[in-house]
Amino acid sequence: MTKVEEFQALxxxxxxxxxxxxxxxxxxxxxxKLTIPVLLRNENDIIAQAQTGTGKTAAFGLPIxxxxxxxxxxPQALVLVPTRELALQVTEELISLNRKKISIAPIYxxxxxxxxxxxxxxxxxxxxxxxxxxxxxxxxxxxxxxxxKWLVLDEADEMLDMGFIxxxxxxxxxxxxxxxxxxxxxxxPQRIAVLSKKYMRDTEILKVESKQITADLTDxxxxxxxxxxxxxxxxxxxxxxxxxxxIVFSRTKVGVDEIVNRLxxxxxxxxxLHGDVSQAQREKILRxxxxxxxxILVATDVAARGIDVNNLTHVINYSxxxxxxxxxxxxxxxxxxxxxGTAITFISNSEYRQFTALKREVKSEIRKQQLPSAExxxxxxxxxxxDDLQEIxxxxxxxxxxxxxxxxxxxxxxxxxxxxxxLKLAFKNELEPDTYPEVRSFSVxxxxxxxxxxxxxxxxxxxxxxxxxxxxxxxxxxDSKIDxxxxxxxxxxxxxxxxxxxxxxxxxxxxxxxxxPLAEIxxxxxxxxxxxxxxxxxxxxxxxYGSRAGGDRRRSFGGGSGDRKRKR
Ligand code: ADP
Ligand code: MG
Numbered sequence: 001m002t003k004v005e006e007f008q009a010l011x012x013x014x015x016x017x018x019x020x021x022x023x024x025x026x027x028x029x030x031x032x033k034l035t036i037p038v039l040l041r042n043e044n045d046i047i048a049q050a051q052t053g054t055g056k057t058a059a060f061g062l063p064i065x066x067x068x069x070x071x072x073x074x075p076q077a078l079v080l081v082p083t084r085e086l087a088l089q090v091t092e093e094l095i096s097l098n099r100k101k102i103s104i105a106p107i108y109x110x111x112x113x114x115x116x117x118x119x120x121x122x123x124x125x126x127x128x129x130x131x132x133x134x135x136x137x138x139x140x141x142x143x144x145x146x147x148x149k150w151l152v153l154d155e156a157d158e159m160l161d162m163g164f165i166x167x168x169x170x171x172x173x174x175x176x177x178x179x180x181x182x183x184x185x186x187x188x189p190q191r192i193a194v195l196s197k198k199y200m201r202d203t204e205i206l207k208v209e210s211k212q213i214t215a216d217l218t219d220x221x222x223x224x225x226x227x228x229x230x231x232x233x234x235x236x237x238x239x240x241x242x243x244x245x246x247i248v249f250s251r252t253k254v255g256v257d258e259i260v261n262r263l264x265x266x267x268x269x270x271x272x273l274h275g276d277v278s279q280a281q282r283e284k285i286l287r288x289x290x291x292x293x294x295x296i297l298v299a300t301d302v303a304a305r306g307i308d309v310n311n312l313t314h315v316i317n318y319s320x321x322x323x324x325x326x327x328x329x330x331x332x333x334x335x336x337x338x339x340x341g342t343a344i345t346f347i348s349n350s351e352y353r354q355f356t357a358l359k360r361e362v363k364s365e366i367r368k369q370q371l372p373s374a375e376x377x378x379x380x381x382x383x384x385x386x387d388d389l390q391e392i393x394x395x396x397x398x399x400x401x402x403x404x405x406x407x408x409x410x411x412x413x414x415x416x417x418x419x420x421x422x423l424k425l426a427f428k429n430e431l432e433p434d435t436y437p438e439v440r441s442f443s444v445x446x447x448x449x450x451x452x453x454x455x456x457x458x459x460x461x462x463x464x465x466x467x468x469x470x471x472x473x474x475x476x477x478x479d480s481k482i483d484x485x486x487x488x489x490x491x492x493x494x495x496x497x498x499x500x501x502x503x504x505x506x507x508x509x510x511x512x513x514x515x516x517p518l519a520e521i522x523x524x525x526x527x528x529x530x531x532x533x534x535x536x537x538x539x540x541x542x543x544x545y546g547s548r549a550g551g552d553r554r555r556s557f558g559g560g561s562g563d564r565k566r567k568r
Pocket of ligand 2: 056057154155
């Protein structure tokens with residue numbers, strides 16, 4: 001059973017803890033530690049400040065989900081966010097933490113009004129909305145917030161920046177006065193204080209100080225990659241290093257398990273450490289890692305505490321840590337005892353904002369680099385094979401047992417043909433460029449994709465593969481254009497190329513019966529700032545590429561030489 005004691009200690013109970021277990025959260029983030037107990041204990045309004053990417057959604061979401069009772073009909077909670085993109089993201093995150101059949105739905109501008117009205121009639125417990133559209137509904141009396149218990153102003157600084165102050169004030173004034181207001185923000189401009197004086201009572205201020213820390217001993221680089229390409233990026237980095245010996249950090253336990261399993265599947269020697277690994281097992285794994293019987297250790301921040309290994313070549317931030325301090329902690333593991341190491345950070349679309357803040361705080365240079373290309377990887381592998389070959393040829397007697405057979409083969413085929421066939425046998429398709437999926441930078445993505453909202457979900461019998469199949473059949477898209485599929489109970493999300501989003505939506509809407517649209521464009525990647533930068537948070541499961549990534553690459557080269565050992 002997964003450990004969630006630290007969350008339990010904050011006052012959360014079993015239903016909520018179950019959700020946290022499934023999410024794979026290991027420890028509460030600093031802002032969650034501050035807000036959750038307060039939100040469970042008293043009735044004060046709160047102002048909470050913490051950097052982007054530090055888990056503010058769960059910081060208000062978990063206490064609300066803990067306390068809310070489903071099925072009252074009228075909305076009990078309203079979360080205001082600046083953009084429709086964020087409305088969808090916050091909805092996704094809250095739904096992923098919902099174990100009580102609470103109905104949660106986004107209400108934002110640009111979506112069909114009639115569909116929204118139907119949705120509101122069916123009853124929504126937690127509304128996640130943009131100020132303009134919410135106010136629209138309030139003014140038309142199409143939504144009744146008289147029973148509201150919680151009002152959350154999320155990303156308050158951005159909401160004010162975007163000129164929503166009057167809308168927000170009007171909503172605060174128009175909703176029932178016994179509600180509890182919680183304001184979450186990355187920064188605290190003066191206007192927020194003014195707003196809170198006017199509309200909030202007994203306000204408690206909870207703030208996570210962001211520390212300025214230097215980390216300059218280590219060579220720091222970063223790559224922009226899509227969430228679904230991170231794994232291929234990781235294997236490329238490992239493949240081009242002659243003696244990779246490193247720790248790969250993931251933010252969740254689920255993430256650690258997934259990375260380890262995929263590495264093992266591809267024949268790498270990896271072990272995983274997180275809070276659910278027993279002490280005995282942990283020690284065994286650490287011994288193995290120290291003597292380099294495995295060269296890749298995948299760990300959460302908590303599990304990596306106290307690991308004392310000096311000569312790492314790499315620390316890889318597969319996902320960003322909870323805060324800047326943990327980043328410095330992580331990368332401090334290379335470059336110890338005078339050894340030069342490299343810290344590599346993968347930044348996906350949805351981590352971009354947090355990374356920008358982090359870069360500002362880590363007072364040292366983090367250089368952007370391009371991932372090694374498939375050709376680079378293949379070239380290095382070829383050279384490695386040649387080196388290994390030389391070693392074997394030089395090692396007297398090692399190949400005597402094969403000489404007779406070699407003679408027999410050469411009688412049958414020309415030498416290059418025989419050699420080529422043996423290489424193919426030994427290395428399968430490892431030296432073939434087609435085996436390596438294209439790893440695109442997400443900045444291409446940011447301009448190039450759109451997130452679609454599709455009005456069918458699990459209750460309609462859809463799974464990710466089924467939805468992909470439906471999209472392929474109905475719209476003619478191929479696998480490589482369908483990304484980040486996320487299936488929820490009543491609806492789904494999927495990312496497609498921006499250029500094709502309109503056409504795909506049109507195709508899909510031909511299928512819908514009545515006047516309820518089947519698909520809507522949730523955001524255009526080139527649109528507003530926060531909209532564009534945070535597209536694939538949450539889901540990130542790679543559906544479309546699944547089949548290509550598989551393949552049997554277990555038989556890899558250089559099994560015996562160097563420190564890089566691989567499992568067979
Ligand atoms: P913010 O609103 O502060 O910018 P988010 O709420 O969007 O941050 O969270 C950023 C990411 O961190 C999300 O992917 C979320 O699932 C993840 N996250 C939140 N809390 C935790 C936690 N305690 N442990 C690990 N990951 C977490
Ligand atoms: Mg947020």
